[in-house]
Amino acid sequence: xxxxxxxxxxxxxxxxxxxxxxxxxxxxxxxxxxxxxxxxxxxxxxxxxxxxxxxxxxxxxxxxxxxxxxxxxxxxxxxxxxxxxxxxxxxxxxxxxxxxxxxxxxxxxxxxxxxxxxxxxxxxxxxxxxxxxxxxxxxxxxxxxxxxxxxxxxxxxxxxxxxxxxxxxxxxxxxxxxxxxxxxxxxxxxxxxxxxxxxxxxxxxxxxxxxxxxxxxxxxxxxxxxxxxxxxxxxxxxxxxxxxxxxxxxxxxxxxxxxxxxxxxxxxxxxxxxxxxxxxxxxxxxxxxxxxxxxxxxxxxxxxxxxxxxxxxxxxxxxxxxxxxxxxxxxxxxxxxxxxxxxxxxxxxxxxxxxxxxxxxxxxxxxxxxxxxxxxxxxxxxxx
Numbered sequence: 520x521x522x523x524x525x526x527x528x529x530x531x532x533x534x535x536x537x538x539x540x541x542x543x544x545x546x547x548x549x550x551x552x553x554x555x556x557x558x559x560x561x562x563x564x565x566x567x568x569x570x571x572x573x574x575x576x577x578x579x580x581x582x583x584x585x586x587x588x589x590x591x592x593x594x595x596x597x598x599x600x601x602x603x604x605x606x607x608x609x610x611x612x613x614x615x616x617x618x619x620x621x622x623x624x625x626x627x628x629x630x631x632x633x634x635x636x637x638x639x640x641x642x643x644x645x646x647x648x649x650x651x652x653x654x655x656x657x658x659x660x661x662x663x664x665x666x667x668x669x670x671x672x673x674x675x676x677x678x679x680x681x682x683x684x685x686x687x688x689x690x691x692x693x694x695x696x697x698x699x700x701x702x703x704x705x706x707x708x709x710x711x712x713x714x715x716x717x718x719x720x721x722x723x724x725x726x727x728x729x730x731x732x733x734x735x736x737x738x739x740x741x742x743x744x745x746x747x748x749x750x751x752x753x754x755x756x757x758x759x760x761x762x763x764x765x766x767x768x769x770x771x772x773x774x775x776x777x778x779x780x781x782x783x784x785x786x787x788x789x790x791x792x793x794x795x796x797x798x799x800x801x802x803x804x805x806x807x808x809x810x811x812x813x814x815x816x817x818x819x820x821x822x823x824x825x826x827x828x829x830x831x832x833x834x835x836x837x838x839x840x841x842x843x844x845x846x847x848x849x850x851x852x853x854x855x856x857x858x859x860x861x862x863x864x865x866x867x868x869x870x871x872x873x874x875x876x877x878x879x880x881x882x883x884x885x886x887x888x889x890x891x892x893x894x895x896x897x898x899x900x901x902x903x
Contacts, residue, residue, distance in 0.1 A: 523555060524652050524697050525663050530556040535652045535697075536645035538637060539563045539592065539599070541584025543712050543719045544656030546591040548699050550715040552654060553595050560648060561599040563588040564641065566608040566632075567730045587719050594717065602644065604636060611635035613730060617740045620768045621747055623791035624870025627684070627840075628730070634687040642692060652697050657681045660701030660882070661693060669693040671819060671885040673876070676704045683840040686874040686888035687817045737768045751796030753780065756789055756805050764798050767791045773806060773866025787866075807863035811838070813856050813873045813889030820886040827851045834886065835879040836860070838867050844879045856889065867891060 522530050537549040539561040553559045563585050585601055592599030612631050619626035637655070645653045658674040659682045671693060674680040688696065700708055712720035731739055741748055748766025755761055761780050764770065769777075774788040778800065786800040818824040822832075829852050835844035836858055848859040858873055874888035 524557075524654075525669075526651060528651070531558065533652065534558040534560065534648070534650045535654050536560045536562055536641075536648060536650040537597075538641060538653065538655045539588040540656065540725065541587040541591075541719070542656065542725055543717070543722050544658075544700055544708060546588070546656075546717050546719050547708050547711050547715070548654050548656045549591065549597060550595045550717065551699055551711065553597055554715075559597045560650070561588060561592040561597050562641065562644070563599070563601050564604045564608075564636065565601055566604055566636070567613070587722070591717055591719060595715065602641075604640065607640055608632070608636055608730075613739070613743070616736075617743050619870050620736070620740055621744065621793065622870075623767050623793035625771050625868040626870045627872055629684045630687055630872055633685055638688055638692045638696065642695060645695075651695075653695055654697045654699060656700055657685060657698050658700055658705075659685050659698050659885075661696065661698050669696075672701070673880075673882050673885070674700075675702045675882070677881055679705045682876075682885050683837055683872060683874050686819075686872060686885055688819075689817060690819055693819075737766070740768050749796045751798070753778065753798045753800060755786075756799060756801035761786075761800065767793060767796060767798055770798050772868035803865070806865040806867075808865070808867040809860050809863050811836075811858045811860070811867060811873055812892045813858060814892045816856055816887060816889035818887040824851055824856070824887075831859070834858075835876040835883065836888075837874045837876070838864050838871060838891065840872075844874075844876045844883065846879060849875060 521527055522533060524533065526533055535552050535557045537545060537552065537559060539545045539549055541563060549559055549561050565585060589599050612628050615631055616626050616628045642653050658676055658679040660672040660674055661669050662672055664670050668690060671682065671685065671688060673682045709720055748768050750763060750765045752760050753762040753764050761782060770788050770791060772788050772790060775785060778786060780786060787803055787806055788798060789801045789805045790799045792799060827849060829850050831848040831850040834847055834849050836847045837844045846861045850857045850859065869891050871891050872888050873891050875886040876883040877886055
């Protein structure tokens with residue numbers, strides 16, 4: 520007999536570490552597992568300066584959130600520990616985030632935080648504490664395969680699905696990870712929080728870039744790398760110089776507003792050239808992309824990635840967290856992995872994730888993904 524976490528042990532003999540961010544989701548996970556009789560420990564990571572985030576809605580893993588997690592742990596009767604991961608988070612997430620923007624990319628710090636902090640460092644800490652499982656409040660589903668391995672699937676609640684941010688989870692990590700909210704709508708989670716009498720039942724959800732506590736992300740970069748934002752030209756895709764900018768860190772691919780241009784036509788940021796400090800702009804059609812090269816691939820499929828070959832494999836991909844998966848072809852060539860989109864996507868940006876799904880089904884399995892290294896945009900002439 521397997522318990523609800525898929526292990527052949529009685530819940531009382533199964534130690535579970537719950538990553539408690541101080542929000543409603545992870546708090547409900549801890550309360551649910553405690554009610555089921557598991558040996559539950561709560562761990563909260565302090566990831567950045569508490570003072571800056573103490574009174575800000577949408578924060579995570581700092582300030583008030585740590586106190587909220589502690590109160591929930593006391594209320595449900597589980598041990599709770601706070602671990603100082605500020606130095607690790609700064610090096611693995613914030614420093615990489617900063618450098619990526621300076622390179623003309625649009626990074627996703629949540630992916631790196633999950634990959635390097637929560638599912639690597641915290642998982643090792645959980646093992647040291649004798650845990651059988653690390654559980655989190657992410658909205659993604661983990662299902663047992665016939666051979667005993669675990670597969671990652673999109674969550675039941677399409678509006679909360681976080682599979683895009685978890686594609687870098689390895690097969691080995693999935694064996695020890697559980698996501699109890701993967702089959703629940705968010706409204707049910709809040710209802711459970713009220714049923715358990717948790718003070719965080721109506722707390723606001725955390726925002727995407729949790730460590731940007733005030734102002735814009737570019738303010739963080741300028742503070743960490745003073746003078747690194749080099750000004751340069753704003754250039755049309757046809758080669759015309761249209762103006763100047765104060766640093767490519769203030770722009771993202773697909774951006775239309777805030778360009779400071781008046782040329783009689785709507786223009787969008789098509790690409791960012793860090794080497795020449797150029798912001799290249801053009802009409803909306805210049806954003807259309809059909810082919811993407813991806814690097815740093817994490818593969819979760821049954822067939823080895825190399826076995827796919829140049830003939831390719833039909834899949835679905837998501838190139839932004841806010842977009843639905845679209846049909847595509849994955850080819851693995853001697854030069855690397857290439858995704859060919861069946862219909863063009865706008866605003867494909869280096870540094871973002873290209874997440875690969877088995878299909879475009881709402882509950883599709885996650886086959887992995889990688890970082891968008893370079894896109895080939897349709898009808899985009901080279902700037903002079």
